[in-house]
Amino acid sequence: MTDLSALDRGAAPGAADPVKVLLHRHRELCERAVDPLEIAAGLEAHGITDRTAARFRHRDVFSLAEELYARVPRDADAVTAGPAATPDAPAGGGDRRRSVTAVLLPLLPGALCAASLTALTRAHGQMRLYAAAAGVLAVALALRAVLRRGPLAVPDGPAPRQATGSWTCWLLAYAVLGDGLLRTAITGGPDGLPDGTADGDWPLTLAPLLALTLAVAPATWTAGLYLTRARRKLATSRGLEDFAASVRPLLLGAVALFLGALAALVALCAPLLDAEPVSPAVLALGALLFVARLLTVHGFTHAPRVILVLTAVAQLLAPATVFAARLPGCAALGAPVEALTTAWGAAAVPVLTCGAGALTLLVHASRTLTRASAHLRPEQPR
Numbered sequence: 001m002t003d004l005s006a007l008d009r010g011a012a013p014g015a016a017d018p019v020k021v022l023l024h025r026h027r028e029l030c031e032r033a034v035d036p037l038e039i040a041a042g043l044e045a046h047g048i049t050d051r052t053a054a055r056f057r058h059r060d061v062f063s064l065a066e067e068l069y070a071r072v073p074r075d076a077d078a079v080t081a082g083p084a085a086t087p088d089a090p091a092g093g094g095d096r097r098r099s100v101t102a103v104l105l106p107l108l109p110g111a112l113c114a115a116s117l118t119a120l121t122r123a124h125g126q127m128r129l130y131a132a133a134a135g136v137l138a139v140a141l142a143l144r145a146v147l148r149r150g151p152l153a154v155p156d157g158p159a160p161r162q163a164t165g166s167w168t169c170w171l172l173a174y175a176v177l178g179d180g181l182l183r184t185a186i187t188g189g190p191d192g193l194p195d196g197t198a199d200g201d202w203p204l205t206l207a208p209l210l211a212l213t214l215a216v217a218p219a220t221w222t223a224g225l226y227l228t229r230a231r232r233k234l235a236t237s238r239g240l241e242d243f244a245a246s247v248r249p250l251l252l253g254a255v256a257l258f259l260g261a262l263a264a265l266v267a268l269c270a271p272l273l274d275a276e277p278v279s280p281a282v283l284a285l286g287a288l289l290f291v292a293r294l295l296t297v298h299g300f301t302h303a304p305r306v307i308l309v310l311t312a313v314a315q316l317l318a319p320a321t322v323f324a325a326r327l328p329g330c331a332a333l334g335a336p337v338e339a340l341t342t343a344w345g346a347a348a349v350p351v352l353t354c355g356a357g358a359l360t361l362l363v364h365a366s367r368t369l370t371r372a373s374a375h376l377r378p379e380q381p382r
Helices: 004-010 018-025 027-032 036-045 050-054 061-071 076-080 092-122 126-147 159-186 207-214 216-236 240-273 280-297 302-324 331-344 348-368
Strands: none
Touching (some): 027 061, 050 061, 092 126, 159 207, 159 280, 159 302, 207 240, 207 280, 216 240
């Protein structure tokens, strides 16, 4: 972080050229910036606000960034011969192929999941296990491909992805197995392992998994739309507060658009898998994963990791307390979960946990993703 007290000294009335002091402190940022917007975002990331810019005799950070950009000497030939002047550039066919890939690749996880569930329903005996394992592997590889490129890709490499991936898997596993296990545990079961059906000792709910994998496509397209619109707002804004005020509705609109698409997919999948046409639990989980991914893509990985961990642990504790209540003298442990399930059904657990997590991350995102510095990151390969 920049020492703001030192900046204040540089902007003191006695300083002949306070902007020169700031340029010296951020010369590397100013030299590698391709436009004043990148400098403005970098200054904001270092804690310089519009109020601080006023001490440098500028009305806002954007105006200050424009002067810093103008003061840095640049090679006119290098600027003119940018990426557009590169010889032997690929023809328009390459761009079209990348565009088609960007549109079709997000559809792959949902298509593979639908095919896997179809194979699972037609298989019998040990073949069901093979079909399930092959389906999980295929969907996982497709999701990996989607999350490694495009709007949902993480700029900083695989580390943040690995930090939340295991907990995301736990949440998806609970969406498939958790409600059935909780209902069976309250009635004294289960008496066996899940057999891949909704009528066994440990019933499975496959509709959430199909709806969420199909929702990867609208999540990717919605995230791309949000990123594009936010960068356009950054280009037209004339202050950090102005940018934040204009981007916040975009963020809320993107989340609402994704939830609308997810609700439509849930209603579409319900008749096929004999499930409820409206599932608040799936919507809450989808909102949680979508907002967490938006934050992770922009480099804010700590809050999503913490919230996903807390949500997964809370869901695991729900059936665990019911099983623990069977021990002598521990009947009170399962009372809260049993009361909640009796009143609102087993789906109340994921609705409350995922809903609370999604709301927390959305509030956090409305503060972090409205910063200019959050929208100037390296472009991902499409």
